[in-house]
Amino acid sequence: MARPKSDDKHNALLLAAEQVFAKRGLAAAPTSAISKQAGVAEGTLFTYFRTKDELVNALYRSIKLDLADALMTRFPRTGPLRDRLEHLWNAFVDWGVANPQRLNVLDQLSVADMVSEESKAVGYEPFAEIEALAQHNIDSSVLHAYPVAFIAASMKSMAETTMAFMSAYPQEAGQYRETGFKVFWNGIARNADS
Structure with missing residues (x-):
């Protein structure tokens, strides 16, 4: 009879993979290095x-769900759009x-061919509400009529710049x-003062 799998070992392997991918990059990380890092x-x-x-x-799924938890757990589902987006912003930069x-490993995994369409769908699902919110506000002329994907990419880029400054200057x-x-x-x- 096979031994039951341990959640501790499963989680240790995920953490070890994250650490090795962060140091070596996804392509240059052999499974032997991951096993060694995990101590198995x-x-x-x-x-x-x-x-x-x-x-x-x-x-990939683990990190995306962790990020979704950080962003969406206390997400205000009502109120001014600016306040709601600022909540997401603050949660994202604080998490980063x-x-x-x-964050480094998620950036690598987000462009990796090894990540399946199924995993991408699982990783996207918790964020569908944000995309719908953005599209509604584009359609309502609150936001500029930019593609939602462009707005999301702009937010990520600006947030990562912000994270770099927050890390470099923690007192500010x-x-x-x-x-x-x-x-x-x-x-x-459209009306930044609104």
Whole structure:
């Protein structure tokens, strides 16, 4: 009879993969290095994940769901759009500053061919509400008529710049978080004062 799988080992392998991918990059990270980082035999890794692709997809889902939890747990579903987007902004930059390794690895995984369409769909699902909110406000002429994907990419880029400044100047982190959001908001809102 096979031994039951341990959640601790499963989680240790995901964390080890995250650490190794952050240091070496996804393509240059052999499963042997991940096993070694996790403190298990390489065969143990394949007990939990049949292939490196399966491990990559599990890690992608784990990080996306962690990010979704940070952004959406206290997301205000009513109120002015600016306040709602500022909540998302603050949650994202705070998560990124607290989890730079996870953000680095998520950036790598987001463009990796190994991440399946199914995993991308699972990772996207918690954020569908934000896309719908943005599209509604574009249609209502609150936001400029930019593609939602462009707005999301602009937010990510500006947020990552903000995170870099928050990390480099921690005593001024609040000021950079606020300034970064203002720059983002002014770029997408038709009437930035609303």
